[in-house]
Amino acid sequence: MxxxxxxxxxxxxxxxxxxxxxxxxxxxLRELVGDMTPKFxxxxxxxxxxxxxxxGDAHLACLTLAETVAGRAVETLDGLKDGPNLHPLQRAFMxxxxxxxxxxxxxxxxxxxxxxxxxxxxxxxxxxNAIAGNICRCTxxxxxxxxxxxxxxxxxxxxxxxxxxxxxxxxxxxx
Amino acid sequence: xxxxxxxxxxxxxxxxxxxxxGDPSQALVHSNPSGKFTVSLSSIDLGQGMxxxxxxICAETLGVPVEDVYVDTADSDTGPHCMGSFxxxxxxxxxxxxxxxxxxxxxxxxxxxxxxxxxxxxxxxTDGRGNIHVKGAPHRSISTKDVAVAAQxxxxxxxxxxxxxxxxxxxxxxxxxxxxxxxxxxxxxLVAEVEVxxxxxxxAMVRMDSAxxxxxxxxxxxxxxxxxxxAWMGISHALFETxxxxxxxxxxxxxxxxxxxxxxxxxxxxxxxxxxxxxxxxGPFGAKGPGEMCANPVLPAVANAIFNAVxxxxxxxxxxxxxxxxxxxxQGGARPQARR
Numbered sequence: 001m002x003x004x005x006x007x008x009x010x011x012x013x014x015x016x017x018x019x020x021x022x023x024x025x026x027x028x029l030r031e032l033v034g035d036m037t038p039k040f041x042x043x044x045x046x047x048x049x050x051x052x053x054x055x056g057d058a059h060l061a062c063l064t065l066a067e068t069v070a071g072r073a074v075e076t077l078d079g080l081k082d083g084p085n086l087h088p089l090q091r092a093f094m095x096x097x098x099x100x101x102x103x104x105x106x107x108x109x110x111x112x113x114x115x116x117x118x119x120x121x122x123x124x125x126x127x128x129n130a131i132a133g134n135i136c137r138c139t140x141x142x143x144x145x146x147x148x149x150x151x152x153x154x155x156x157x158x159x160x161x162x163x164x165x166x167x168x169x170x171x172x173x174x175x
Numbered sequence: 176x177x178x179x180x181x182x183x184x185x186x187x188x189x190x191x192x193x194x195x196x197g198d199p200s201q202a203l204v205h206s207n208p209s210g211k212f213t214v215s216l217s218s219i220d221l222g223q224g225m226x227x228x229x230x231x232i233c234a235e236t237l238g239v240p241v242e243d244v245y246v247d248t249a250d251s252d253t254g255p256h257c258m259g260s261f262x263x264x265x266x267x268x269x270x271x272x273x274x275x276x277x278x279x280x281x282x283x284x285x286x287x288x289x290x291x292x293x294x295x296x297x298x299x300x301t302d303g304r305g306n307i308h309v310k311g312a313p314h315r316s317i318s319t320k321d322v323a324v325a326a327q328x329x330x331x332x333x334x335x336x337x338x339x340x341x342x343x344x345x346x347x348x349x350x351x352x353x354x355x356x357x358x359x360x361x362x363x364x365l366v367a368e369v370e371v372x373x374x375x376x377x378x379a380m381v382r383m384d385s386a387x388x389x390x391x392x393x394x395x396x397x398x399x400x401x402x403x404x405x406a407w408m409g410i411s412h413a414l415f416e417t418x419x420x421x422x423x424x425x426x427x428x429x430x431x432x433x434x435x436x437x438x439x440x441x442x443x444x445x446x447x448x449x450x451x452x453x454x455x456x457x458g459p460f461g462a463k464g465p466g467e468m469c470a471n472p473v474l475p476a477v478a479n480a481i482f483n484a485v486x487x488x489x490x491x492x493x494x495x496x497x498x499x500x501x502x503x504x505x506q507g508g509a510r511p512q513a514r515r
Contacts, residue, residue: 044431046432046433100221128440132441135439138404139403
């Protein structure tokens, strides 16, 4: 099958690849661009692990025809941190223990970034809605929701070293 | 047609690890010439925090900073044997093995330090910050790094230790068949509050309150992480997920994430957790295990809450809207029980 030349912006750089007709964006990013941060979960739009931003909006890379991103800006988790500095969302995820096995985390972070980029002060319901298409098997979602809300309210605070975050759930007792 | 609130509770005793004796895990600990330590395991960290907890256990036992310990879970071809990461056994079984290995390695480290300081090893102690000193004379000290270098290049010693934890086999009483199924138990109690729609059969979680007694919480944030996530999985087992919805008929089984129902971020509820710490006599630093048990009490508590709300007793999981609705119709309508 003839391949098509495809150029698009990948995080902070321009990339050019040759894709097969019908190739999806997830395969293109992972196999041709070499960006392994979007994860393959189900390949049919059911889990959100492959979430990336296209011109700022959250999209499922596995359901996006690669050729449709020609000339557009694709953001992935690989471009989220700024050199050695983690993005406030990444730091909030760490502080709130919002990852266990970590497989959903790239998609969660990108879905959350899409939300915070257009709505810096979301309500809890808006956060829930933003990650409603992303499956997490480990955390019970609560720590993820807390992390996104903390990143929103903390703004850039997260860039200045780890802080102690009091646990919202635990009331430890010893007897 | 109405929505009915109901409250249910459940208590559990949860045995740590596999029952009836055996269930071994091994660990190896060795120092590198840099003075850092490596723990070799075959045990797998699935995200529950096994690497963090065994790292803490090793550092505490050796008397070195936690930053100086690296845990390598390697693979089961090359690592020391482990039965696996299941049955809430990781912290207890693997932790005990790591503790034994670190204790042996600490013995060698102290002997090597004693040779350098020209004192008796019994007179030495660690400061937890990477130094070994003579008890009562902190100025007579040597860093663990210098001890490691001396052991490696001068004394010809490996600072290393082996550890295994094996539960003694429980003998069967020939008269009664009685055995001792486990060496220690964790305990939990959970109260679930639900809202049942008697028109659709849907069950919504309103809130949960729980208390878990799981020995010493070696890493309280990781314990919390397990309890919060595990309770979510309990909700999922209680109300949503199954591979065979019409068992034993294999039809209509889910084939992918679109068909396989699980609660999403909008289906969770506030959950207040109290952790009670009663150290286990045979646990590493008193720890038991907060693994599987964090999901278990949710299921019966939710089933009890549904009975309390509409008076139907569903004894097959998951408790789907279809089952609730059929049961409500069979008894001629919702019969809310006394508020508990």
